[in-house]
Amino acid sequence: MLTFIGLGLYDEKDISVKGLECIKSADSVFLEGYTSRLMGADINKLEEYYGKKITFLGRADVEQHPENILKAAEEGNAVFLTGGDPMVSTTHADLRIRAKERGIKTGIIHAASIQNAVCGLSGLQNYRFGKSCSVPYPEKGWFPTTPLDTITHNIENDLHTLVFLDIKPDRHMTVGEGVSLIEQMAEKKGMKTPEIFVGIARAGSPEPVVIAGDAGKLKAADFGEPLHIIVVPAKLHLMEKEYLEIFAGL
Structure with a gap:
């Protein structure tokens, strides 16, 4: 059995009671740390709270070499932990497909994700969000501009855009860095920079x-410690505008 369990947004106590009970009864516990991270708890804190030894996984451990996870699920009850909700990332969907192909029973225990958290924190209505995008750190000879295309397309269709910011082993992109990169994309493409941004730090x-x-x-604001995320709004509804004025200083 392989159960995908969401840990929520910030620390070890964000997990659901159902998820915690499942972890405590598991034979093997895996945690992936590349799509999101709980900034309020390190792996030692998680192990202490959950009462289980946790195997930490990088991207390659899940996407290229998932044999250890699948073997554990064949031999007993294995759980696969992720920050936020477990099935938001396509890499997790791929792992569930692989398990199914090997005849392994799977289950999902959902949790709060950044997608619903930003709606509560920003007041932007959830049904008005279009396709999301990610802003990566540029590398030598590589500066992608497709995130701006997504933002522009959404604005043209009166839809908000959730912009994920890059997470590296040694650094986490800040709101200021993300906004600056979007500005550079606009300059590179000869387009206008979006008029309004909403920056959110440490949701949950x-x-x-x-x-x-x-x-x-x-760019001038101090958002403090990670994780950070950006929303680029389309035309604001009257209540959305009022909410941002009251709770985000618009």
């Missing part, structure tokens, strides 16, 4: 930071 923590405004305002 006791003191998240939410700031709305133009590019200059967000």
